[in-house]
Amino acid sequence: MKIHIVKIGGHLINDRKSLHDSLEAFCKLQEYKVLIHGGGRKADFISNKMGISPKMIQGRRITDKETLDIVIMTYAGIINKNIVAILQSYHCNALGLCGADGNCIKSYLRKVTNIDYGYVGDINGKSVNTHLIKFLLKNNIIPVFCSITHNGIGNLLNTNADTIAAYIAMSLAREKDCKVELHFCFEKKGVLRNVQDSESYFRKINFHLFQKMKQNHTITNGMIPKLENAFFALKNGVTKVSIGLPNCLNDVNNNNQTMLCL
Amino acid sequence: MKIHIVKIGGHLINDRKSLHDSLEAFCKLQEYKVLIHGGGRKADFISNKMGISPKMIQGRRITDKETLDIVIMTYAGIINKNIVAILQSYHCNALGLCGADGNCIKSYLRKVTNIDYGYVGDINGKSVNTHLIKFLLKNNIIPVFCSITHNGIGNLLNTNADTIAAYIAMSLAREKDCKVELHFCFEKKGVLRNVQDSESYFRKINFHLFQKMKQNHTITNGMIPKLENAFFALKNGVTKVSIGLPNCLNDVNNNNQTMLCL
Numbered sequence: 205m206k207i208h209i210v211k212i213g214g215h216l217i218n219d220r221k222s223l224h225d226s227l228e229a230f231c232k233l234q235e236y237k238v239l240i241h242g243g244g245r246k247a248d249f250i251s252n253k254m255g256i257s258p259k260m261i262q263g264r265r266i267t268d269k270e271t272l273d274i275v276i277m278t279y280a281g282i283i284n285k286n287i288v289a290i291l292q293s294y295h296c297n298a299l300g301l302c303g304a305d306g307n308c309i310k311s312y313l314r315k316v317t318n319i320d321y322g323y324v325g326d327i328n329g330k331s332v333n334t335h336l337i338k339f340l341l342k343n344n345i346i347p348v349f350c351s352i353t354h355n356g357i358g359n360l361l362n363t364n365a366d367t368i369a370a371y372i373a374m375s376l377a378r379e380k381d382c383k384v385e386l387h388f389c390f391e392k393k394g395v396l397r398n399v400q401d402s403e404s405y406f407r408k409i410n411f412h413l414f415q416k417m418k419q420n421h422t423i424t425n426g427m428i429p430k431l432e433n434a435f436f437a438l439k440n441g442v443t444k445v446s447i448g449l450p451n452c453l454n455d456v457n458n459n460n461q462t463m464l465c466l
Numbered sequence: 467m468k469i470h471i472v473k474i475g476g477h478l479i480n481d482r483k484s485l486h487d488s489l490e491a492f493c494k495l496q497e498y499k500v501l502i503h504g505g506g507r508k509a510d511f512i513s514n515k516m517g518i519s520p521k522m523i524q525g526r527r528i529t530d531k532e533t534l535d536i537v538i539m540t541y542a543g544i545i546n547k548n549i550v551a552i553l554q555s556y557h558c559n560a561l562g563l564c565g566a567d568g569n570c571i572k573s574y575l576r577k578v579t580n581i582d583y584g585y586v587g588d589i590n591g592k593s594v595n596t597h598l599i600k601f602l603l604k605n606n607i608i609p610v611f612c613s614i615t616h617n618g619i620g621n622l623l624n625t626n627a628d629t630i631a632a633y634i635a636m637s638l639a640r641e642k643d644c645k646v647e648l649h650f651c652f653e654k655k656g657v658l659r660n661v662q663d664s665e666s667y668f669r670k671i672n673f674h675l676f677q678k679m680k681q682n683h684t685i686t687n688g689m690i691p692k693l694e695n696a697f698f699a700l701k702n703g704v705t706k707v708s709i710g711l712p713n714c715l716n717d718v719n720n721n722n723q724t725m726l727c728l
Binding site: 276354 | 515538543554614
Protein backbone atom coordinates (compact mmCIF):
# COMPACT_ATOMS: atom_id res chain seq x y z
CA MET A 205 0.00 0.00 0.00
CA LYS A 206 1.25 3.50 -0.85
CA ILE A 207 0.85 5.91 2.06
CA HIS A 208 1.27 9.68 2.17
CA ILE A 209 2.30 11.09 5.55
CA VAL A 210 1.45 14.79 5.56
CA LYS A 211 2.49 17.20 8.26
CA ILE A 212 0.87 20.65 8.33
CA GLY A 213 2.14 23.36 10.62
CA GLY A 214 3.17 26.99 10.94
CA HIS A 215 0.74 29.66 9.82
CA LEU A 216 -1.35 27.10 7.90
CA ILE A 217 -3.03 26.10 11.17
CA ASN A 218 -3.88 29.61 12.34
CA ASP A 219 -5.28 31.15 9.22
CA ARG A 220 -8.79 29.89 8.45
CA LYS A 221 -8.48 30.05 4.67
CA SER A 222 -4.99 28.49 4.61
CA LEU A 223 -6.21 25.66 6.82
CA HIS A 224 -9.21 24.94 4.59
CA ASP A 225 -7.02 25.05 1.45
CA SER A 226 -4.47 22.71 3.07
CA LEU A 227 -7.13 20.21 4.05
CA GLU A 228 -8.70 20.35 0.61
CA ALA A 229 -5.31 19.55 -0.94
CA PHE A 230 -4.87 16.70 1.56
CA CYS A 231 -8.29 15.29 0.64
CA LYS A 232 -7.35 15.18 -3.04
CA LEU A 233 -4.52 12.70 -2.41
CA GLN A 234 -5.80 9.50 -3.97
CA GLU A 235 -3.75 6.92 -2.06
CA TYR A 236 -3.78 6.05 1.64
CA LYS A 237 -2.95 9.07 3.79
CA VAL A 238 -2.26 10.18 7.34
CA LEU A 239 -2.27 13.76 8.64
CA ILE A 240 -0.14 15.18 11.46
CA HIS A 241 -0.59 18.75 12.64
CA GLY A 242 1.25 21.21 14.83
CA GLY A 243 -0.24 24.22 16.56
CA GLY A 244 2.44 26.04 18.56
CA ARG A 245 1.20 29.51 17.66
CA LYS A 246 -2.35 28.74 18.79
CA ALA A 247 -0.95 27.28 22.04
CA ASP A 248 0.94 30.56 22.63
CA PHE A 249 -2.26 32.50 22.04
CA ILE A 250 -4.28 30.42 24.51
CA SER A 251 -1.42 30.43 27.00
CA ASN A 252 -1.29 34.22 26.95
CA LYS A 253 -5.09 34.39 27.30
CA MET A 254 -4.79 32.32 30.47
CA GLY A 255 -2.15 34.70 31.80
CA ILE A 256 0.73 32.27 31.31
CA SER A 257 3.69 33.47 29.25
CA PRO A 258 5.00 30.71 26.95
CA LYS A 259 8.47 29.68 28.10
CA MET A 260 11.00 29.09 25.33
CA ILE A 261 14.71 28.27 25.38
CA GLN A 262 16.60 28.35 22.08
CA GLY A 263 13.30 28.30 20.18
CA ARG A 264 12.02 25.23 22.03
CA ARG A 265 9.04 25.20 24.34
CA ILE A 266 9.49 24.38 28.02
CA THR A 267 6.48 22.24 28.94
CA ASP A 268 5.79 22.73 32.65
CA LYS A 269 2.59 21.26 34.18
CA GLU A 270 0.42 24.27 33.28
CA THR A 271 1.81 24.36 29.75
CA LEU A 272 1.21 20.63 29.31
CA ASP A 273 -2.50 21.16 30.03
CA ILE A 274 -2.56 24.04 27.53
CA VAL A 275 -0.90 22.08 24.71
CA ILE A 276 -3.20 19.09 25.32
CA MET A 277 -6.26 21.36 25.16
CA THR A 278 -4.96 23.16 22.09
CA TYR A 279 -3.49 20.33 20.01
CA ALA A 280 -5.76 17.38 20.96
CA GLY A 281 -8.80 19.59 21.59
CA ILE A 282 -9.53 22.65 19.52
CA ILE A 283 -7.13 22.14 16.59
CA ASN A 284 -7.48 18.37 16.14
CA LYS A 285 -11.28 18.34 16.37
CA ASN A 286 -11.74 21.33 14.09
CA ILE A 287 -9.51 19.72 11.48
CA VAL A 288 -11.50 16.46 11.73
CA ALA A 289 -14.82 18.34 11.41
CA ILE A 290 -13.58 20.20 8.32
CA LEU A 291 -12.25 16.98 6.72
CA GLN A 292 -15.58 15.25 7.43
CA SER A 293 -17.37 18.12 5.68
CA TYR A 294 -15.21 17.28 2.62
CA HIS A 295 -16.35 13.64 2.91
CA CYS A 296 -12.93 12.55 4.09
CA ASN A 297 -13.56 10.06 6.91
CA ALA A 298 -11.06 11.53 9.38
CA LEU A 299 -10.57 10.35 12.95
CA GLY A 300 -8.46 12.38 15.38
CA LEU A 301 -5.85 10.74 17.58
CA CYS A 302 -3.35 11.59 20.24
CA GLY A 303 -0.69 9.04 21.11
CA ALA A 304 -2.74 7.60 23.98
CA ASP A 305 -5.71 6.74 21.73
CA GLY A 306 -5.50 3.06 20.91
CA ASN A 307 -1.95 3.25 22.35
CA CYS A 308 -0.83 4.56 18.97
CA ILE A 309 2.31 6.50 20.01
CA LYS A 310 4.17 5.67 23.19
CA SER A 311 6.93 7.98 24.38
CA TYR A 312 9.27 8.35 27.33
CA LEU A 313 9.95 11.47 29.38
CA ARG A 314 13.02 13.30 28.09
CA LYS A 315 15.89 13.08 30.55
CA VAL A 316 17.10 16.37 32.01
CA THR A 317 20.58 17.29 30.80
CA ASN A 318 21.53 20.98 30.44
CA ILE A 319 17.96 22.12 29.98
CA ASP A 320 14.84 20.76 31.68
CA TYR A 321 12.26 20.69 28.88
CA GLY A 322 9.58 19.49 31.28
CA TYR A 323 6.80 17.14 30.17
CA VAL A 324 8.30 16.36 26.77
CA GLY A 325 8.02 12.88 25.30
CA ASP A 326 10.73 11.47 23.08
CA ILE A 327 9.94 8.63 20.70
CA ASN A 328 11.93 5.92 18.98
CA GLY A 329 11.62 3.19 16.34
CA LYS A 330 9.28 1.16 18.52
CA SER A 331 6.92 3.98 19.51
CA VAL A 332 4.43 3.90 16.65
CA ASN A 333 1.56 1.39 16.61
CA THR A 334 1.63 0.72 12.86
CA HIS A 335 -0.87 -2.11 13.29
CA LEU A 336 -3.57 0.38 14.36
CA ILE A 337 -2.71 2.91 11.64
CA LYS A 338 -2.86 0.27 8.88
CA PHE A 339 -6.04 -1.19 10.37
CA LEU A 340 -7.73 2.22 10.26
CA LEU A 341 -6.48 2.99 6.74
CA LYS A 342 -7.66 -0.35 5.38
CA ASN A 343 -11.09 0.37 6.85
CA ASN A 344 -11.40 3.72 5.11
CA ILE A 345 -10.56 5.79 8.19
CA ILE A 346 -8.01 8.62 7.85
CA PRO A 347 -5.95 9.10 11.03
CA VAL A 348 -5.30 12.72 12.06
CA PHE A 349 -2.56 12.97 14.68
CA CYS A 350 -1.86 15.79 17.07
CA SER A 351 1.55 15.98 18.71
CA ILE A 352 0.56 14.65 22.14
CA THR A 353 1.89 11.22 23.13
CA HIS A 354 1.64 9.07 26.29
CA ASN A 355 4.10 7.08 28.36
CA GLY A 356 1.82 4.07 28.96
CA ILE A 357 1.58 4.65 32.71
CA GLY A 358 -1.11 7.30 32.60
CA ASN A 359 0.75 10.46 31.57
CA LEU A 360 0.39 12.56 28.46
CA LEU A 361 3.51 14.22 27.04
CA ASN A 362 4.29 16.93 24.49
CA THR A 363 6.19 15.69 21.42
CA ASN A 364 7.45 17.59 18.39
CA ALA A 365 5.03 17.19 15.47
CA ASP A 366 7.77 16.96 12.79
CA THR A 367 9.38 14.15 14.77
CA ILE A 368 6.06 12.30 15.01
CA ALA A 369 5.53 12.65 11.26
CA ALA A 370 9.03 11.30 10.55
CA TYR A 371 8.64 8.33 12.91
CA ILE A 372 5.19 7.42 11.60
CA ALA A 373 6.63 7.51 8.07
CA MET A 374 9.71 5.43 8.97
CA SER A 375 7.75 2.91 11.02
CA LEU A 376 5.30 2.29 8.19
CA ALA A 377 8.15 2.20 5.64
CA ARG A 378 9.68 -0.71 7.58
CA GLU A 379 6.62 -2.84 6.85
CA LYS A 380 6.97 -5.07 3.80
CA ASP A 381 3.71 -4.02 2.15
CA CYS A 382 4.14 -0.22 2.52
CA LYS A 383 5.65 2.44 0.28
CA VAL A 384 5.74 5.75 2.14
CA GLU A 385 6.11 9.39 1.14
CA LEU A 386 6.53 12.19 3.67
CA HIS A 387 5.46 15.78 3.07
CA PHE A 388 6.17 18.70 5.39
CA CYS A 389 3.74 21.47 4.49
CA PHE A 390 3.95 25.03 5.74
CA GLU A 391 3.33 28.56 4.46
CA LYS A 392 6.49 28.78 2.35
CA LYS A 393 7.40 27.31 -1.04
CA GLY A 394 10.25 25.33 0.48
CA VAL A 395 13.54 25.77 2.28
CA LEU A 396 14.62 29.32 1.52
CA ARG A 397 18.13 30.43 0.55
CA ASN A 398 17.21 33.91 1.75
CA VAL A 399 14.37 34.21 4.28
CA GLN A 400 13.50 37.68 2.92
CA ASP A 401 12.82 36.24 -0.54
CA SER A 402 9.90 33.79 -0.69
CA GLU A 403 10.91 32.69 -4.20
CA SER A 404 14.44 31.71 -3.18
CA TYR A 405 13.57 28.12 -2.35
CA PHE A 406 15.91 25.23 -3.08
CA ARG A 407 14.49 22.75 -5.61
CA LYS A 408 16.68 20.04 -4.20
CA ILE A 409 18.79 19.59 -1.09
CA ASN A 410 21.05 16.59 -0.62
CA PHE A 411 22.57 15.54 2.67
CA HIS A 412 25.96 17.04 1.86
CA LEU A 413 24.40 20.43 1.06
CA PHE A 414 22.37 20.27 4.27
CA GLN A 415 25.57 19.78 6.29
CA LYS A 416 27.17 22.75 4.55
CA MET A 417 24.06 24.91 5.11
CA LYS A 418 24.20 24.16 8.81
CA GLN A 419 27.87 25.15 8.95
CA ASN A 420 27.46 28.44 7.12
CA HIS A 421 24.12 29.29 8.80
CA THR A 422 22.10 29.45 5.56
CA ILE A 423 19.26 27.77 7.46
CA THR A 424 17.77 29.05 10.70
CA ASN A 425 17.03 27.36 14.02
CA GLY A 426 13.57 25.92 13.34
CA MET A 427 14.52 24.54 9.93
CA ILE A 428 17.45 22.47 11.24
CA PRO A 429 15.44 19.92 13.28
CA LYS A 430 12.85 19.76 10.46
CA LEU A 431 15.54 18.86 7.93
CA GLU A 432 17.19 16.48 10.37
CA ASN A 433 13.86 14.66 10.73
CA ALA A 434 13.46 14.72 6.96
CA PHE A 435 16.89 13.20 6.21
CA PHE A 436 16.49 10.69 9.02
CA ALA A 437 13.26 9.49 7.35
CA LEU A 438 14.92 9.36 3.95
CA LYS A 439 17.76 7.25 5.34
CA ASN A 440 15.25 4.89 6.91
CA GLY A 441 13.15 3.66 4.03
CA VAL A 442 10.87 6.61 3.24
CA THR A 443 10.93 6.87 -0.54
CA LYS A 444 10.29 10.61 -0.98
CA VAL A 445 10.46 13.61 1.34
CA SER A 446 9.28 17.08 0.33
CA ILE A 447 8.97 20.46 2.06
CA GLY A 448 6.67 23.15 0.73
CA LEU A 449 3.19 24.55 0.24
CA PRO A 450 0.21 22.20 0.66
CA ASN A 451 -0.95 22.82 -2.90
CA CYS A 452 2.18 20.91 -4.03
CA LEU A 453 0.82 17.72 -2.45
CA ASN A 454 -0.88 16.91 -5.72
CA ASP A 455 1.96 18.08 -7.95
CA VAL A 456 3.45 14.95 -9.45
CA ASN A 457 6.33 16.83 -11.06
CA ASN A 458 7.71 18.02 -7.71
CA ASN A 459 8.86 21.30 -9.25
CA ASN A 460 7.54 23.89 -6.87
CA GLN A 461 8.85 22.69 -3.55
CA THR A 462 12.06 21.51 -1.92
CA MET A 463 12.79 17.84 -2.61
CA LEU A 464 15.28 16.08 -0.38
CA CYS A 465 17.73 13.43 -1.57
CA LEU A 466 20.61 11.56 0.00
CA MET B 467 -23.26 -8.83 22.02
CA LYS B 468 -23.90 -7.40 25.46
CA ILE B 469 -22.76 -3.76 25.74
CA HIS B 470 -22.46 -1.55 28.82
CA ILE B 471 -22.86 2.16 28.14
CA VAL B 472 -21.33 4.04 31.07
CA LYS B 473 -21.65 7.77 31.62
CA ILE B 474 -19.42 9.41 34.24
CA GLY B 475 -19.94 12.97 35.29
CA GLY B 476 -20.22 15.42 38.14
CA HIS B 477 -17.45 15.51 40.73
CA LEU B 478 -16.08 12.16 39.53
CA ILE B 479 -14.30 13.97 36.70
CA ASN B 480 -12.71 16.69 38.80
CA ASP B 481 -11.34 14.70 41.71
CA ARG B 482 -8.22 12.75 40.77
CA LYS B 483 -8.87 9.79 43.06
CA SER B 484 -12.57 9.55 42.17
CA LEU B 485 -11.69 9.58 38.48
CA HIS B 486 -9.13 6.81 38.86
CA ASP B 487 -11.54 4.71 40.94
CA SER B 488 -14.32 5.23 38.39
CA LEU B 489 -12.09 4.18 35.51
CA GLU B 490 -10.86 1.14 37.42
CA ALA B 491 -14.47 0.06 37.99
CA PHE B 492 -15.18 0.64 34.29
CA CYS B 493 -12.19 -1.51 33.31
CA LYS B 494 -13.50 -4.41 35.39
CA LEU B 495 -16.66 -4.71 33.30
CA GLN B 496 -16.17 -7.97 31.45
CA GLU B 497 -18.47 -7.44 28.47
CA TYR B 498 -18.25 -4.89 25.65
CA LYS B 499 -18.27 -1.34 26.97
CA VAL B 500 -18.40 2.31 25.93
CA LEU B 501 -17.59 5.31 28.13
CA ILE B 502 -19.14 8.79 27.89
CA HIS B 503 -17.91 11.62 30.07
CA GLY B 504 -19.05 15.10 31.03
CA GLY B 505 -16.87 17.88 32.37
CA GLY B 506 -18.94 21.01 32.98
CA ARG B 507 -17.15 21.94 36.19
CA LYS B 508 -13.72 21.78 34.57
CA ALA B 509 -15.04 23.89 31.66
CA ASP B 510 -16.24 26.51 34.19
CA PHE B 511 -12.80 26.51 35.80
CA ILE B 512 -10.97 27.02 32.50
CA SER B 513 -13.52 29.58 31.36
CA ASN B 514 -12.93 31.64 34.51
CA LYS B 515 -9.16 31.31 34.07
CA MET B 516 -9.54 32.81 30.60
CA GLY B 517 -11.53 35.68 32.05
CA ILE B 518 -14.86 34.50 30.61
CA SER B 519 -17.73 34.02 33.06
CA PRO B 520 -19.75 30.89 32.26
CA LYS B 521 -23.22 31.91 31.09
CA MET B 522 -26.07 29.80 32.45
CA ILE B 523 -29.85 30.08 32.11
CA GLN B 524 -32.00 27.75 34.25
CA GLY B 525 -28.96 25.59 34.96
CA ARG B 526 -28.11 25.18 31.28
CA ARG B 527 -24.97 26.49 29.64
CA ILE B 528 -25.20 29.12 26.93
CA THR B 529 -22.57 28.15 24.36
CA ASP B 530 -21.44 31.31 22.57
CA LYS B 531 -18.45 31.18 20.19
CA GLU B 532 -15.85 31.69 22.94
CA THR B 533 -17.53 29.10 25.17
CA LEU B 534 -17.69 26.60 22.31
CA ASP B 535 -13.90 26.80 21.98
CA ILE B 536 -13.55 26.31 25.74
CA VAL B 537 -15.81 23.24 25.91
CA ILE B 538 -14.06 21.68 22.89
CA MET B 539 -10.66 22.21 24.54
CA THR B 540 -11.89 20.93 27.88
CA TYR B 541 -14.06 17.97 26.88
CA ALA B 542 -12.30 16.71 23.72
CA GLY B 543 -8.86 17.87 24.88
CA ILE B 544 -7.78 17.71 28.48
CA ILE B 545 -10.51 15.48 29.96
CA ASN B 546 -10.90 12.98 27.12
CA LYS B 547 -7.19 12.46 26.57
CA ASN B 548 -6.39 12.14 30.27
CA ILE B 549 -9.13 9.53 30.65
CA VAL B 550 -7.77 7.60 27.66
CA ALA B 551 -4.21 7.74 29.05
CA ILE B 552 -5.37 6.45 32.45
CA LEU B 553 -7.43 3.64 30.85
CA GLN B 554 -4.43 2.66 28.71
CA SER B 555 -2.32 2.45 31.88
CA TYR B 556 -4.89 -0.10 33.13
CA HIS B 557 -4.42 -2.06 29.87
CA CYS B 558 -7.86 -1.05 28.65
CA ASN B 559 -7.43 -0.22 24.96
CA ALA B 560 -9.35 3.07 25.01
CA LEU B 561 -9.70 5.43 22.06
CA GLY B 562 -11.15 8.91 22.55
CA LEU B 563 -13.77 10.30 20.22
CA CYS B 564 -15.80 13.40 19.65
CA GLY B 565 -18.79 13.21 17.33
CA ALA B 566 -16.77 14.39 14.31
CA ASP B 567 -14.25 11.53 14.60
CA GLY B 568 -15.24 8.88 12.08
CA ASN B 569 -18.52 10.83 11.76
CA CYS B 570 -19.72 8.99 14.87
CA ILE B 571 -22.32 11.49 16.18
CA LYS B 572 -23.98 13.98 13.87
CA SER B 573 -26.12 16.73 15.37
CA TYR B 574 -28.05 19.77 14.22
CA LEU B 575 -27.93 23.28 15.66
CA ARG B 576 -30.74 23.79 18.21
CA LYS B 577 -33.34 26.21 16.91
CA VAL B 578 -33.77 29.43 18.89
CA THR B 579 -37.13 29.58 20.69
CA ASN B 580 -37.40 31.48 23.99
CA ILE B 581 -33.72 31.07 24.81
CA ASP B 582 -30.76 31.13 22.43
CA TYR B 583 -28.52 28.33 23.71
CA GLY B 584 -25.89 29.14 21.08
CA TYR B 585 -23.73 26.43 19.53
CA VAL B 586 -25.67 23.51 20.97
CA GLY B 587 -26.18 20.37 18.93
CA ASP B 588 -29.32 18.27 19.32
CA ILE B 589 -29.30 14.65 18.29
CA ASN B 590 -31.93 12.13 17.24
CA GLY B 591 -32.39 8.43 16.51
CA LYS B 592 -30.29 8.66 13.36
CA SER B 593 -27.34 10.57 14.86
CA VAL B 594 -25.21 7.72 16.17
CA ASN B 595 -22.88 5.78 13.86
CA THR B 596 -23.44 2.37 15.47
CA HIS B 597 -21.49 0.72 12.65
CA LEU B 598 -18.27 2.44 13.80
CA ILE B 599 -18.90 1.75 17.50
CA LYS B 600 -19.51 -1.96 16.90
CA PHE B 601 -16.54 -2.14 14.55
CA LEU B 602 -14.25 -0.68 17.23
CA LEU B 603 -15.67 -2.91 19.98
CA LYS B 604 -15.30 -6.06 17.90
CA ASN B 605 -11.66 -5.11 17.32
CA ASN B 606 -10.90 -4.76 21.00
CA ILE B 607 -11.03 -0.95 21.04
CA ILE B 608 -13.02 0.79 23.80
CA PRO B 609 -14.63 4.03 22.58
CA VAL B 610 -14.50 6.97 25.02
CA PHE B 611 -16.86 9.76 24.00
CA CYS B 612 -16.79 13.38 25.03
CA SER B 613 -19.91 15.47 24.58
CA ILE B 614 -18.87 17.35 21.45
CA THR B 615 -20.71 16.54 18.21
CA HIS B 616 -20.56 17.90 14.65
CA ASN B 617 -23.13 18.98 12.08
CA GLY B 618 -21.42 17.40 9.05
CA ILE B 619 -20.71 20.73 7.37
CA GLY B 620 -17.59 21.56 9.33
CA ASN B 621 -18.92 22.80 12.68
CA LEU B 622 -18.48 21.33 16.14
CA LEU B 623 -21.35 21.66 18.59
CA ASN B 624 -21.86 21.22 22.34
CA THR B 625 -24.24 18.38 23.27
CA ASN B 626 -25.44 17.16 26.68
CA ALA B 627 -23.42 14.11 27.76
CA ASP B 628 -26.41 12.31 29.38
CA THR B 629 -28.31 12.70 26.12
CA ILE B 630 -25.39 11.28 24.14
CA ALA B 631 -25.17 8.30 26.50
CA ALA B 632 -28.91 7.63 26.15
CA TYR B 633 -28.86 7.86 22.35
CA ILE B 634 -25.78 5.67 22.00
CA ALA B 635 -27.53 3.08 24.22
CA MET B 636 -30.82 3.25 22.31
CA SER B 637 -29.19 3.20 18.90
CA LEU B 638 -27.18 0.10 19.76
CA ALA B 639 -30.24 -1.51 21.41
CA ARG B 640 -32.10 -1.22 18.10
CA GLU B 641 -29.57 -3.54 16.44
CA LYS B 642 -30.64 -7.20 16.40
CA ASP B 643 -27.43 -8.58 17.87
CA CYS B 644 -27.08 -6.12 20.81
CA LYS B 645 -28.30 -6.22 24.41
CA VAL B 646 -27.57 -2.88 26.06
CA GLU B 647 -27.34 -1.65 29.65
CA LEU B 648 -26.98 2.03 30.53
CA HIS B 649 -25.32 3.28 33.71
CA PHE B 650 -25.24 6.90 34.84
CA CYS B 651 -22.42 7.24 37.38
CA PHE B 652 -21.84 10.24 39.60
CA GLU B 653 -20.70 11.01 43.15
CA LYS B 654 -23.97 9.97 44.84
CA LYS B 655 -25.45 6.57 45.65
CA GLY B 656 -28.46 7.25 43.47
CA VAL B 657 -31.44 9.57 43.12
CA LEU B 658 -31.90 11.08 46.59
CA ARG B 659 -35.22 11.53 48.40
CA ASN B 660 -33.54 14.24 50.47
CA VAL B 661 -30.48 15.97 49.01
CA GLN B 662 -29.10 16.56 52.52
CA ASP B 663 -29.03 12.81 53.24
CA SER B 664 -26.65 10.83 51.02
CA GLU B 665 -28.18 7.53 52.21
CA SER B 666 -31.73 8.48 51.20
CA TYR B 667 -31.47 7.06 47.69
CA PHE B 668 -34.37 5.32 45.98
CA ARG B 669 -33.69 1.63 45.25
CA LYS B 670 -36.21 1.73 42.44
CA ILE B 671 -38.04 4.41 40.54
CA ASN B 672 -40.76 3.58 38.05
CA PHE B 673 -42.14 5.99 35.47
CA HIS B 674 -45.26 6.74 37.49
CA LEU B 675 -43.18 7.64 40.57
CA PHE B 676 -40.93 9.82 38.42
CA GLN B 677 -43.94 11.80 37.19
CA LYS B 678 -45.12 12.28 40.77
CA MET B 679 -41.64 13.34 41.92
CA LYS B 680 -41.55 15.99 39.20
CA GLN B 681 -44.93 17.30 40.31
CA ASN B 682 -44.08 17.52 44.00
CA HIS B 683 -40.52 18.77 43.39
CA THR B 684 -38.79 15.84 45.14
CA ILE B 685 -36.17 15.97 42.40
CA THR B 686 -34.18 19.04 41.43
CA ASN B 687 -33.43 20.70 38.11
CA GLY B 688 -30.38 18.72 37.00
CA MET B 689 -31.90 15.35 37.88
CA ILE B 690 -35.02 15.85 35.75
CA PRO B 691 -33.33 15.75 32.31
CA LYS B 692 -31.09 12.89 33.52
CA LEU B 693 -34.13 10.82 34.48
CA GLU B 694 -35.95 11.81 31.33
CA ASN B 695 -33.00 10.50 29.29
CA ALA B 696 -32.95 7.38 31.43
CA PHE B 697 -36.66 6.56 30.97
CA PHE B 698 -36.47 7.42 27.28
CA ALA B 699 -33.71 4.81 26.91
CA LEU B 700 -35.69 2.26 28.92
CA LYS B 701 -38.72 2.77 26.69
CA ASN B 702 -36.55 2.31 23.61
CA GLY B 703 -35.01 -1.09 24.02
CA VAL B 704 -32.30 -0.57 26.65
CA THR B 705 -32.70 -3.52 29.03
CA LYS B 706 -31.41 -1.95 32.25
CA VAL B 707 -30.79 1.61 33.43
CA SER B 708 -29.08 2.47 36.71
CA ILE B 709 -27.98 5.66 38.47
CA GLY B 710 -25.35 5.61 41.20
CA LEU B 711 -21.72 5.33 42.26
CA PRO B 712 -19.21 3.84 39.80
CA ASN B 713 -18.32 1.04 42.22
CA CYS B 714 -21.84 -0.34 41.59
CA LEU B 715 -20.95 -1.03 37.95
CA ASN B 716 -19.76 -4.46 38.97
CA ASP B 717 -22.54 -5.11 41.48
CA VAL B 718 -24.74 -7.77 39.90
CA ASN B 719 -27.37 -7.53 42.65
CA ASN B 720 -28.15 -3.89 41.87
CA ASN B 721 -28.79 -3.16 45.54
CA ASN B 722 -26.78 -0.04 46.18
CA GLN B 723 -27.98 2.26 43.47
CA THR B 724 -31.17 3.55 41.89
CA MET B 725 -32.64 1.12 39.35
CA LEU B 726 -35.19 2.44 36.89
CA CYS B 727 -38.20 0.48 35.65
CA LEU B 728 -41.21 1.28 33.52
